[in-house]
Amino acid sequence: MAATLGIPAVSLVTEKFWPQGDFVANSLGMPDLPRVQLPHPVAGTGTDNMRRVAETMAERIIAALKGGT
Amino acid sequence: MLTAPDENEAVEMLHALRCTDGLPVVVPTRERVDRLVLASGQDGDMVLGTMGPAGGIATVEKVAVAAVMAGCLPDHMPVVMAAVQAVIDPAFDLTEMQSTTHCTAPLIIVNGPARQACGGITGGFGALGPGHRANASIGRALRLAMLNIGGARPGESDMALLGHPGKFTYCLAEDEESSPFPPLHTSLGFQAEDSVVTVIGAEAPHSVLYSPTGDASEDARCLAEMLAIGISNLATNNAQLRNGAAVVVLNPEHAQVFQKANLGRESVQKILYGYCFHPPELLRSKAGGFAPRGEDRGPVHAFRSHEDILVLVAGGSGLYSMVMPTWCAGPHVNRFVTRPVLLNAFCEIA
Numbered sequence: 001m002a003a004t005l006g007i008p009a010v011s012l013v014t015e016k017f018w019p020q021g022d023f024v025a026n027s028l029g030m031p032d033l034p035r036v037q038l039p040h041p042v043a044g045t046g047t048d049n050m051r052r053v054a055e056t057m058a059e060r061i062i063a064a065l066k067g068g069t
Numbered sequence: 070m071l072t073a074p075d076e077n078e079a080v081e082m083l084h085a086l087r088c089t090d091g092l093p094v095v096v097p098t099r100e101r102v103d104r105l106v107l108a109s110g111q112d113g114d115m116v117l118g119t120m121g122p123a124g125g126i127a128t129v130e131k132v133a134v135a136a137v138m139a140g141c142l143p144d145h146m147p148v149v150m151a152a153v154q155a156v157i158d159p160a161f162d163l164t165e166m167q168s169t170t171h172c173t174a175p176l177i178i179v180n181g182p183a184r185q186a187c188g189g190i191t192g193g194f195g196a197l198g199p200g201h202r203a204n205a206s207i208g209r210a211l212r213l214a215m216l217n218i219g220g221a222r223p224g225e226s227d228m229a230l231l232g233h234p235g236k237f238t239y240c241l242a243e244d245e246e247s248s249p250f251p252p253l254h255t256s257l258g259f260q261a262e263d264s265v266v267t268v269i270g271a272e273a274p275h276s277v278l279y280s281p282t283g284d285a286s287e288d289a290r291c292l293a294e295m296l297a298i299g300i301s302n303l304a305t306n307n308a309q310l311r312n313g314a315a316v317v318v319l320n321p322e323h324a325q326v327f328q329k330a331n332l333g334r335e336s337v338q339k340i341l342y343g344y345c346f347h348p349p350e351l352l353r354s355k356a357g358g359f360a361p362r363g364e365d366r367g368p369v370h371a372f373r374s375h376e377d378i379l380v381l382v383a384g385g386s387g388l389y390s391m392v393m394p395t396w397c398a399g400p401h402v403n404r405f406v407t408r409p410v411l412l413n414a415f416c417e418i419a
Contacts, residue, residue, distance in 0.1 A: 020168065023226040027123045044358055 003033055010064040012057070014040035034064040070099075083138075088217050090209065090237055094138035105133035108143030109150055110411070117150075118157035121164025123220025127153060131218050132210075139209035139238075140202070144188040147410045148203075148266060149210045152177045152240075155268035155408040156211065162399035166270045167221035171306065171396040172233045173270040173403075175215075176316060177208055177240040178381060180254035183264030183410040184242040192244035194385035197235070197274060208238030233273035241383050247321040248382035249328035256334055257407050264412055269379065269405035271316055271393035275299050280388050281326050289330035292323060292390075293337065297344035299392035300378065301371035306397040308347055309359040311369065313397025314377040314405055317341065320384040320391075334380050342375035379405060 002009040013021040013035050025033040042053055071086075073079035079096040083089050095101065106113040106129055113130035120127050129150070136149050156163045156175055166173055184190045188203035196204060221227035229236070245252045254265035277299045281288040300315040301307045307315055317337075319327075327337050346368035353360045361369055372378060384391065395403045 017228065019225055020228055023220070024122055024168075027121075027220065027226075046358075 003030060004028060008065050010034040010036055010061055012036055012038055012061070014038045014042055016040040034067075036060050036064050087222060088213075089138070090212055090216060092237070094213070095140050097134040097137040101137045102130060102133045105136050105141065105143060105146055106130055108146040109133060111150075117154055120157060120215065120219035122168050122226050123218070125218035125220055127157060127214065127218050132214055135213035135217060136206075136210040138213050139206045141206045141210050142188055142202075144186070145203055145207050145210070146187075147264075147412055148177070148179060148183055148187045148190065148207050148240075151266040151408040151410040152207065152211045152268055153214055155266055155406040156215070158406045158408075160401045160404050161268065161270070161406045162401050162403070163215075163219065165399035166396065166403075167215060167219055167227055169396060169398065170228045170230050171398070172229055172231055172236075172272055173396040174233060174235040174239050175211060175268050176235065176271040176393060177211065178253065178267040178269075178316075178379075179240070179242040179264070179410070180245065180252050180267070181259075181264035181410070182262065183412060184245075186264070186412055187410070190240065190242040192242035192247075192383040196241040196244075196383050197239070197391075204240045204242075205238050208235075208240030211240075212237060235271070235273050239271070241318075243381045244321065244383045247324070247386075249324050250334040250380070250382065253334075253379070253381045254407065259407070259409070264410035265407055266410060267379065267405055267407045269314060269316060269393075269395065270403055271395050274318065274391035274393055277390045277392055278388055279323065279326075279390070281322070285326075285329040288326045289332055289340075292326050293340045294344055296390065296392060297341050300341070300394050301345035301347075303347065303351070303355055305371075305394040307345070307371040307394045309352070309356045310397040311371055312373050312377075313371075313395045313403040314379065315372070315395055316379045316393040317381070318384060318391040318393070319380065319382050320387055320389060321382060322386045322388070323390045324382045335375070337380050338375035338378050341378050341380075342370070342372055345371040345378075347371075 109129050111129045115129045117127040179190045190203045191201045243253050259265050277295050279292045279295050397403050
């Protein structure tokens with residue numbers, strides 16, 4: 001939603017949901033919508049693991065927001 | 070326009086293009102589609118709205134294509150149109166509901182004269198089972214519209230982990246004649262003579278067994294407790310996510326249990342609401358990542374209001390009622406949506 005309004009946005013999509021991310025991005029007419037792939041699963045893996053994932057991915061998320069890959 | 074040498078090849082082509090629900094469909098020829106567009110009383114290119122997650126434009130003609138494929142008769146079209154318009158309403162959160170990993174499907178509840186006028190939509194024995202053409206075809210038409218206009222395909226854009234059989238078709242009428250309560254739609258602000266669909270994303274029906282003892286007040290209390298367990302037991306999204314909605318389909322005998330205790334629909338809803346809670350410490354110990362945070366000690370209610378529990382009467386008479394817990398997520402937290410069925414706007418088919 002934010003991306004459609006021109007607000008810098010990045011979608012965090014786990015590996016198993018990556019094809020759905022493609023589908024949604026194409027449906028929105030934004031095939032190049034910035035996305036960062038996370039390991040699967042994230043939900044239900046506990047706070048400690050989520051924190052590890054966040055720390056690992058933070059730089060990639062920032063890079064995606066800046067227009068990088 | 071697709072072409073095929075014969076009907077069988079056309080059906081196979083539609084299967085190959087992933088345009089079916091996995092079962093054979095009626096081939097949507099120009100003539101058949103035009104017939105249902107005519108029955109809609111609307112222009113074929115009239116836009117009803119967009120259907121997510123694909124964002125497909127739902128025109129009357131595309132809805133008619135889905136209805137033909139589902140096996141609908143012209144008489145069914147008013148209800149199909151109303152059901153599609155209901156799920157298109159932003160309050161329904163169709164995109165999110167089609168995309169979730171939860172097992173949810175739009176349940177279509179029909180009230181008013183459309184039950185008879187639109188092909189005989191039943192609310193009696195086996196209303197959610199096989200053998201009722203109008204129920205089966207209308208619910209299937211909505212599903213095929215959600216597949217082919219909304220683009221919800223399993224494992225790609227419809228991420229339901231297992232789904233449920235109601236994702237093929239999920240439509241019934243309220244048995245107003247057997248109900249001790251006013252018709253459901255009159256409790257939602259419509260007149261009795263109106264025809265209305267109430268659509269809600271719902272899990273598959275879960276059976277609730279209760280055998281009355283003849284003690285009116287005890288029976289009402291016990292039946293309400295059993296129903297409350299069904300819609301908000303600890304394993305449900307209703308208990309863990311909270312603030313959603315649920316459906317209670319009373320069979321006529323169970324409805325009479327409440328009548329004998331002088332309880333109307335709203336009273337039943339309020340009693341159910343009162344039973345649908347869990348102690349926070351129980352949720353904290355059982356609900357994992359969805360356990361409530363903080364130190365609150367008060368009961369954690371499954372619903373925001375008694376009005377979020379739809380209570381209607383359908384099915385044969387006996388000891389089993391059915392309940393449908395729900396997903397309880399999306400921006401509007403799984404609300405039900407009502408739409409009038411426009412009976413007078415439709416053309417006669419000679």
